[in-house]
Amino acid sequence: MSDPRNRQYTNGEITVFWIPSKCIHATTCFRELIEVFNPGRRPWVNMEGAPTRRISEVVNKCPTQAIVWKHNKDLTEEEKLGNRREAREEENPETLTEAEEKKRVKPASVRIMKDGPIVVEGSFKIIGANDETLKPALMTSFCRCGNSKSMPYCDGTHRKTGFTDESI
Amino acid sequence: MEESNARFKVITGGPLEITGHFRVVNANGKIIEKEGPVFLCRCGGSSNKPYCDGSHKRNGFSE
Numbered sequence: 001m002s003d004p005r006n007r008q009y010t011n012g013e014i015t016v017f018w019i020p021s022k023c024i025h026a027t028t029c030f031r032e033l034i035e036v037f038n039p040g041r042r043p044w045v046n047m048e049g050a051p052t053r054r055i056s057e058v059v060n061k062c063p064t065q066a067i068v069w070k071h072n073k074d075l076t077e078e079e080k081l082g083n084r085r086e087a088r089e090e091e092n093p094e095t096l097t098e099a100e101e102k103k104r105v106k107p108a109s110v111r112i113m114k115d116g117p118i119v120v121e122g123s124f125k126i127i128g129a130n131d132e133t134l135k136p137a138l139m140t141s142f143c144r145c146g147n148s149k150s151m152p153y154c155d156g157t158h159r160k161t162g163f164t165d166e167s168i
Numbered sequence: 169m170e171e172s173n174a175r176f177k178v179i180t181g182g183p184l185e186i187t188g189h190f191r192v193v194n195a196n197g198k199i200i201e202k203e204g205p206v207f208l209c210r211c212g213g214s215s216n217k218p219y220c221d222g223s224h225k226r227n228g229f230s231e
Contacts, residue, residue, distance in 0.1 A: 107189040107202075108174035112218045114195035118184065118208055123173050129180040142176070142184055146212030151231035152178040165195075165217045 010083045011047035016059055016069045017079075018045065023066035024119050025139035026154055033058045037067075061156045063117060063141060115164050117141040117154035126152075181230055183207040183220035194218070 007018045029037035035049035036058070047055065059069045070079070108122035119141045126134040141154040145163035148155045174190035185205055186192070192201035192208075200218075207220040211229035214221045223229075 107191045110174075110186065110190050110192040110201075112192065112194045112200075112208075118218070120174075120176065122190075124188075124190070125173055125175050127175060127177040129178060134178075142178075142208075143210060144208070144212060144218065146210060146229055152184070152210065163212055 007043070007045075008079065008082045009043065009045040009047050010072060011052060011055075012072065013052045014056060014069050014071055015075060015079065015083060016045060016047065016055065016067055019066050019068070021066075022064045024064050024113070024141070025121065026063045026117065026119065026141040027137055027139055028061050028063060028141070028150075028153070028155060029058055029067060031153070032061065032150075063113075063154050063156045063159070112144075112165075113141075116158055117144050178210075182210070182224050184210050192218075 003019065003021055005020045007020075009016045009018070030039060033050055033054065036046055036055055038044055038046065056069050059067045062068075072080075072083075075083070106122055108120060108124040111119045111121075113119055119139070121139045125136070126140070128134050142152050143150075143154045143157070144165070145158035145161055147157045147161050147163075149157065174186060174188040177185040177187070179185055185207055187204040190202075190204065191199055192206060194200050208218050209216075209220045209223070211224035211227060213223035213227045213229065215223065
């Protein structure tokens, strides 16, 4: 029933579920909390990397709900079973390796998400207000609703404020 | 490689300016822009989304 690529991680208190098919690489999770969400590590989620409250806070910011969380006491039987399973090999949440990126000559892809952020992938630079180059990334998402608390990036606030984009 | 880099400039209190090598695709998968500069709305108030229409100056957008 569920996608075999889905994964779940627990610290005994809460369980974080990862649904790769929903991931648009907004990079919010690892920009906010690399101690827990580190695409370069296996498994890429380390539930011991931060307190439960901080983990749930960052999970709530995922713009597409590719990561979601639940209290362990609220888990279904199937979900409890999932926590007992051995860690399986995962798909890399970052789809490009550094070598692939160097070869890449395609234009940067800029996607306008319906009622959501501007998602950028590929080869690009982000320049801040003082002409400084901001942290390089292969993928990022810019806020379009005007209300993010981590400007200029999306933090999922558009879902709470009911931002709509009638033009699309 | 350098010259193909797209450049995203975050204009304080204003839009996102895109120049360089890029392609803008709307929510329906349609390519709407290939050449820059393009100014995309960041304040949420434009009447011409996804483009900037200067609304940020009137709605007091700040960050």
